[in-house]
Amino acid sequence: MPLQPNQCQLVAIFAANVRRRRIELGFSQEELAERAGVHRTYVGMLERSEKNATLQSIERLAIALEVEPAVLLTTPGSP
Amino acid sequence: MPLQPNQCQLVAIFAANVRRRRIELGFSQEELAERAGVHRTYVGMLERSEKNATLQSIERLAIALEVEPAVLLTTPGSP
Numbered sequence: 001m002p003l004q005p006n007q008c009q010l011v012a013i014f015a016a017n018v019r020r021r022r023i024e025l026g027f028s029q030e031e032l033a034e035r036a037g038v039h040r041t042y043v044g045m046l047e048r049s050e051k052n053a054t055l056q057s058i059e060r061l062a063i064a065l066e067v068e069p070a071v072l073l074t075t076p077g078s079p
Numbered sequence: 080m081p082l083q084p085n086q087c088q089l090v091a092i093f094a095a096n097v098r099r100r101r102i103e104l105g106f107s108q109e110e111l112a113e114r115a116g117v118h119r120t121y122v123g124m125l126e127r128s129e130k131n132a133t134l135q136s137i138e139r140l141a142i143a144l145e146v147e148p149a150v151l152l153t154t155p156g157s158p
Binding site: 011062 | 087133134137138141152153
């Protein structure tokens, strides 16, 4: 049986980075969803580690958040 | 209709990085699949950009390839 999203460290790292960057840019979850072309509830679920995002979603969110995709997978403070 | 995996730049970047790192470590696709706990044909499909990997798969492959997940999403030569 596959892991639950919230049992995967990278899902939690991604969730925290999306939330932190979204707030940094001053977007609501709905605004970010619209910019990224995803359903408006998807961002909330991502930020609660309820979604196991794919590379395509990661790319869309990185573009909308104006960062490189790798940044969203990096633990803040790590080299 | 969602994009096809091979129409997404990040899918192609990930594919190239997995392949390059696998060869660097001297693993066959089957050996990497076994180390990452994924089906033995999955690695080949990933490397041909036929799969839209999820965060859980990215994490498993990064562990098996002994690199940070973000490294697999970084374009070689970019800062």
